[in-house]
Amino acid sequence: MSYASILVAVDLAPRSRSRVRLAGRLADAFGAGLIGVAAEQPAYAIPPLGATAAGAYALAAASEVVHTDLRIAQAAFEEEAGARARTEWRAALDFPLSFLAAQAAAADLVIVGRAGEAGASPFAFNSGDAVMRLGRPVLVVPPEVDHLDAARVTIGWKNTREARRAVSDALPLLRRAAHVAVVSVDEGQGAPDGRDVVALLTAHGVAATALCVEAAGDATSRALIDTALEQGADLIVTGAYGHGRLREWVFGGVTRTLLAASPVCCLMSH
16 A cells, blocks of 8 residues: 555645645655645625625625635645646635545545644635545644654554554555554553554564553643654654534544644544
8 A cells, every 4th residue: 555646735824835845745755646725615795685786796706816815825836846747736616625525535645734723714624624524544734844754653552443544544654664653541541452553563564662651631642742752753643533513523632632732743544
């Protein structure tokens, strides 16, 4: 397994350029194609007295504003992607996350910015919602990070469907790593046994070792981040945990903290 196609979400924030550079370097490393994606739904105003000439003009003007923003985003993507042969741009007047989810069928890996970092800027969406909805491994990139060596990787391990899937989804990166730490966090009830996943990774040619750390409550996420930093890792691999409540996702404490505050990239699967 490798990554043959990588998709990166593009917005108008300056840090989006760093994310595109990171995506381009990963595409080079895997010989993958690179797809840039952006979308925004125009802020259409509804005329209070029904259809009017002024209302039609307002609709057209709102659409043109979004088209202009999309052209700016495309120019930024093309500038940062450089002269790579296998690049593609996809954009639409649509809801950003819905459009991204539709385009995810074309990619093995989706790269997005950290939760909430784009604020209310055009093309913004919540990265946690992307993790839960896309059905693809999602690499969440902190602001200003423009490369990912993944020479040393930390796996946040518990024997769940989400964590097992994350390990499988990350295998192309894990095979390239010099060392992978499979970290089990003891929250007071014993640490999950990481020996089976270490054995599996070893069978895949991954240099992996098991490590147990202690934490309690919300300190679990902090323990995972601290361990990654102590290990010199620039990537955390973990399952994403949450459930839908009406139209938004409610996340577990570890997932929520990693999405909002991890200083290193996180590859998450749900």
